Every structure is written in structure tokens, then in C-alpha cells.
Amino acid sequence: MKRVILIICFLICTSTVHAQNSTLKHINVRAQVEVTAKADRAVFSFTIEGTGSTLRMAVDAAKERISSITEGLMQIGLTENNFSTSHFGSRETKSKKAFIFTETGYKTSITVNVNIDNLSLLEEAILYLSEVKPDFFPRINFVLHNYEQLKINALEKAITKAKQKADLIAKIMNAELGKLLYFKESTHDSNQRSRISNMSSNMSYDFANSQTGGGGVFFSPDHKIILSVDAIIAVKGTSNN
Numbered sequence: 001m002k003r004v005i006l007i008i009c010f011l012i013c014t015s016t017v018h019a020q021n022s023t024l025k026h027i028n029v030r031a032q033v034e035v036t037a038k039a040d041r042a043v044f045s046f047t048i049e050g051t052g053s054t055l056r057m058a059v060d061a062a063k064e065r066i067s068s069i070t071e072g073l074m075q076i077g078l079t080e081n082n083f084s085t086s087h088f089g090s091r092e093t094k095s096k097k098a099f100i101f102t103e104t105g106y107k108t109s110i111t112v113n114v115n116i117d118n119l120s121l122l123e124e125a126i127l128y129l130s131e132v133k134p135d136f137f138p139r140i141n142f143v144l145h146n147y148e149q150l151k152i153n154a155l156e157k158a159i160t161k162a163k164q165k166a167d168l169i170a171k172i173m174n175a176e177l178g179k180l181l182y183f184k185e186s187t188h189d190s191n192q193r194s195r196i197s198n199m200s201s202n203m204s205y206d207f208a209n210s211q212t213g214g215g216g217v218f219f220s221p222d223h224k225i226i227l228s229v230d231a232i233i234a235v236k237g238t239s240n241n
Contacts (some may be wrong), residue, residue, distance in 0.1 A: 026181060026235055027169050031162035032228040035154040039142035039220040042122050045086060046134035047111045055090055058106040066112060069132055073114070076128060077121045087111035109135070117145060119220055144223040147189075154227040155185060162231040170235060178234030189225045 046069070050062030070083055090108040116122050122140075129137060144150060163180070170177040 027166045027175075027177075027233050028230070029162045029165045029169070029233065030228065030230050031158050031165060032226065033154055033157040033161060034224060034226045035150060035157065036222050036224045037144055037150050039144050039223050040117065040119070041143050041145045042116045042119060042140055042220070043113065043143055044140045045111050045113045045138065046129060047087070047109055047136035049107060049109045049135045051093070051105060051107045053103070053105050055106045055108065058090065058108040059110075062108050062110045066110060069129070069134065070112070072128055072132065073125055076124045077118065078114070078116065078125065082115055084113045084115075085110060086113045111136075142220045147223070150223070150225055151187065151227070154187075154225045155229070158185070158227050158229040159183060159231065162229050163233065166231070166233040176236040178236045181232045181234050183229050183231040186228045187225060188227075189223065 048062045048065045048069070050058045050060070050065070052058035052061055070078075070080075073082075074080070088108070088110050090106060093105045093107050094103065114125070116125060126140070159180070162183070163177070167177050
């Protein structure tokens with residue numbers, strides 16, 4: 001009797017295994033990769049203020065200083081393509097004598113963005129700005145010029161890794177791996193930054209976050225992307241061997 005029960009249990013278990021193998025249609029896997037590239041573009045801005053009895057005069061005064069500064073930067077090696085205007089503002093001002101407002105004037109501010117792809121020019125550009133003293137110079141940001149290509153590289157590596165994991169699972173289950181049916185990506189990127197602060201007042205520099213690379217004492221940091229992929233990969237069939 002016990003022998004009959006054992007035989008029945010064995011047949012049930014064997015049938016279950018075959019049923020599971022026959023219904024295996026796809027494999028779900030998750031893969032994560034990390035790719036790093038050196039930041040290759042420096043981005044900063046400077047602001048110039050102008051004053052005058054009319055708005056036109058205030059704007060002309062700011063434009064004259066900006067023109068002088070950009071010409072000096074172009075002598076270093078920058079071109080007109082490196083500059084763009086990011087902000088313009090103006091307001092009325094009133095002078096006061098003996099508690100009486102006597103004259104109305106205007107004050108304007110223009111902010112110029114500077115993008116430098118040739119980081120060997122960065123140090124000389126910053127030192128030049130320190131000499132001409134713009135009214136405001138917040139900080140330098142280092143960015144990756146071709147961010148999308150780095151993301152594509154990370155995605156390719158993550159999908160390849162997911163397929164490798166799925167292939168290993170398929171071999172363990174005596175199955176043949178099919179095509180990629182679906183995937184979903186999630187990305188986390190970390191762009192470390194180096195900063196120069198308070199240039200218009202005390203010219204103090206902060207290099208606490210700088211990394212190796214770039215030119216002179218202004219170093220470009222690493223740009224890191226961590227990309228995860230959840231993938232569903234088809235299974236062509238299974239073997240009973």
C-alpha cells in the first residue's frame with residue numbers, strides 16, 4: 001500500500017514539473033550598471049549693471065562694459081558662440097537730497113552666460129574676469145556636453161547584462177531564450193560640481209569638490225549615471241532532458 005502511494009506521489013510531482021516547464025513563456029530580470037564620464041563643459045555667467053538718466057543710457061552703459069569684457073575673453077580664445085544673454089532687468093531710481101527726491105534715473109542689469117568646451121581656456125578666462133570685476137559672478141558648473149550618448153551607453157550595457165542573466169536562468173531551466181519583449185529603465189545621475197564664489201567682492205575660491213582632469217587648477221568632476229533595467233525576455237521552448 002505504501003509503495004502504491006509513493007508511486008502516485010512521484011507521478012503527480014513529475015507531472016507538475018512538466019506542466020511548469022511547458023507553461024514557461026518568459027523570464028523577468030532586473031539589471032543595473034554604472035557608467036562614468038569626465039565632465040567636458042564649464043558653464044558660468046556674469047552680470048553687469050549700468051546706470052543713466054534714461055533707460056537707453058543705462059542699457060548702453062551696461063552694453064559697453066559687456067562688449068569690453070567679451071572682447072577680452074575672445075582674445076583668450078573664446079568665440080561669439082560661447083556667449084548668450086540669459087537675463088535683462090531694469091528699474092527706476094530716484095536721488096534724494098534734503099528729504100526731497102530730485103532726479104529720476106534708471107538702473108539696468110544684463111547677465112551673460114558663458115559656455116567653455118575647451119577647459120584649457122577656463123583658468124585664463126576666470127583670471128581675466130577677476131581683473132575686470134563684473135558686478136556679480138556666482139559660480140562655475142561643470143556639465144557633460146554629450147549626456148544623451150552616455151545614457152545610451154548605460155542603457156546598452158544594462159540590457160546586455162539583463163540578457164546575460166536571463167540566459168543563465170534559461171539554461172538552468174533547460175529552456176531556450178527568445179527575444180526581448182519589454183523593458184523599463186530608471187536613471188539616477190550624479191553631476192559633481194566645482195564652484196568659484198563671491199568673485200565680485202573678496203575673490204575667494206572654493207575647490208573643495210574638484211576632481212582630477214581639466215586644465216590648470218580648475219578641474220572637471222566625474223559625471224556618473226546609474227541605470228536600472230527591468231526586462232521581460234521570451235522563452236522559445238523547454239527541454240525535458
